[in-house]
Amino acid sequence: MGNAGRRIGIVMLTAATAALSSCGGSDDDATTGSGSSGSGSAHVTVYSSLPFDPADRQQSEDVVKGEKLALSQAGNKAGRCTIAYKSLDDSTAQAGQWDPGQASANARKAGQDKSAIAYLGEFNSGASAISIPITNQANLMQISPSNTALELTKDPGPSGKGAPEKYYPSGKRTFARVVAADHIQGAVQGQWMKELDVKKVFLANDKQVYGAGVAKTTGDAAKLNGIEVAGNDGIDIKAPNYRALAQKIKSSGADAFFFGGITASNGIQLYKDVWAANPGIKMFGPDGVAQTSFTSKLPADAQKNTYITVGTIDPKDYPPEGQKFFKDFKAKYGGAQPEPYAIYGYEAMSLLMDSMKRAGDTCNDRQSVIDQVFQTKGKKSVLGTYSVDKDGDVTTNQFGRFFVKNGKLAYDKTVTLEKDSYGRPLGG
Numbered sequence: 001m002g003n004a005g006r007r008i009g010i011v012m013l014t015a016a017t018a019a020l021s022s023c024g025g026s027d028d029d030a031t032t033g034s035g036s037s038g039s040g041s042a043h044v045t046v047y048s049s050l051p052f053d054p055a056d057r058q059q060s061e062d063v064v065k066g067e068k069l070a071l072s073q074a075g076n077k078a079g080r081c082t083i084a085y086k087s088l089d090d091s092t093a094q095a096g097q098w099d100p101g102q103a104s105a106n107a108r109k110a111g112q113d114k115s116a117i118a119y120l121g122e123f124n125s126g127a128s129a130i131s132i133p134i135t136n137q138a139n140l141m142q143i144s145p146s147n148t149a150l151e152l153t154k155d156p157g158p159s160g161k162g163a164p165e166k167y168y169p170s171g172k173r174t175f176a177r178v179v180a181a182d183h184i185q186g187a188v189q190g191q192w193m194k195e196l197d198v199k200k201v202f203l204a205n206d207k208q209v210y211g212a213g214v215a216k217t218t219g220d221a222a223k224l225n226g227i228e229v230a231g232n233d234g235i236d237i238k239a240p241n242y243r244a245l246a247q248k249i250k251s252s253g254a255d256a257f258f259f260g261g262i263t264a265s266n267g268i269q270l271y272k273d274v275w276a277a278n279p280g281i282k283m284f285g286p287d288g289v290a291q292t293s294f295t296s297k298l299p300a301d302a303q304k305n306t307y308i309t310v311g312t313i314d315p316k317d318y319p320p321e322g323q324k325f326f327k328d329f330k331a332k333y334g335g336a337q338p339e340p341y342a343i344y345g346y347e348a349m350s351l352l353m354d355s356m357k358r359a360g361d362t363c364n365d366r367q368s369v370i371d372q373v374f375q376t377k378g379k380k381s382v383l384g385t386y387s388v389d390k391d392g393d394v395t396t397n398q399f400g401r402f403f404v405k406n407g408k409l410a411y412d413k414t415v416t417l418e419k420d421s422y423g424r425p426l427g428g
Helices: 017-021 059-074 100-112 125-137 182-195 209-224 243-252 263-277 320-333 342-358 364-374
Strands: 040-052 081-087 116-120 141-144 175-177 199-205 226-234 257-258 282-285 304-310 380-381 385-386 396-403 406-418
Touching: 017 125, 040 100, 040 209, 040 282, 040 320, 059 081, 059 320, 059 342, 059 406, 100 125, 116 263, 116 342, 116 364, 125 141, 125 175, 141 342, 141 364, 141 396, 175 257, 175 263, 182 209, 182 304, 182 406, 199 209, 199 243, 209 257, 226 243, 263 385, 304 406, 320 380, 342 380
Parallel strands: 040 081, 040 116, 116 141, 141 175, 199 226, 199 257, 257 282, 282 304
Antiparallel strands: 304 396, 380 385, 396 406
8 A cells, every 4th residue: 555753663572481581593504605504493584564554553453463373383493593573663643654764774674684594574655665675685485464565576667667577686586475465456446436336436546655546546547437536636644634726626516436545645535625626526545544544434425425546345245265264363362353454464464474485495595485485386374375476476366345334344345356446357
């Protein structure tokens, strides 16, 4: 999905006491070479980088819980490697969301740690656009549980300005994600708008990599579905209100609105103002606002007209592995249903550990782990069976559709696509 703070604000979480004692490791524990092996145990560190600002905290905490659950179920080990876990915060109080300077600092911290074997993050695609080149130069595998911006892995067209190659200064791919990208999410949005008989949609975006990207793919998909795009305005995320934009939308005659952005980009104020000036308008949102911190603050009368897409599906529709995840998550942590990306946090860690196991004696070697991630084929997971393609994308083409009911996401259906937002066939 989308700036240097005064303090780093690192939150350190450990998977187990045994893992803690190995934190940092020795120079022999993990290497950045391409063929290190050994018959004894090795100690490595996995870093996680997510935003813990107020709008994102609950989602990020559940992602961390998912990652730690996968790790603990494996006994904090993958092959001969014992894994320590460190959670970093890529947000700052000053930014009020993820912060470029902080994302950069986190990536450098992980890249420079000789024991580091992988970096799980970021939550926001814009943050990954900053951290990927850093982890790439450090030859450190980065796996995101939630990034959907197409340009991080594939050519998004003329607007990409050198993407995705500009993110990989080494010339090699070192980034993967376990969630489908926005050329799929945009297509689901466009299809849903057509189904709801939308004639004209007005788009807005928060000018970030994720927000601008998903607004573009959604607008392109809307056009493919015969829907007129009345505009696509970038917003000032620090503005006190969006009444002028709301009036512009009203004057355009649009019967639908879509925001490419995240909750922390003043999303709540934006939707409130759009609804106030355009009562009855259909309001669409991407996974960047698929959070209780967003849905619970929408006006009650607007909730029934709000439609959100996210890469998750209804818990009962997951495969047996996914069903087990939700049972295990509740048993370990209690509480209600976790936030949508908790299961993706689990799978990001699971993909990493599976790759480390397949690396065998070189589970502590960065290049070996990178190679194994990209060789992942037919992995049975909590999300279903998938492979990782040469670009680092998973071969899934599903997105969930959700209404908002009583301040929470309410599952509508899961859409499996044959074509993306540009009308191109999807494989896998």
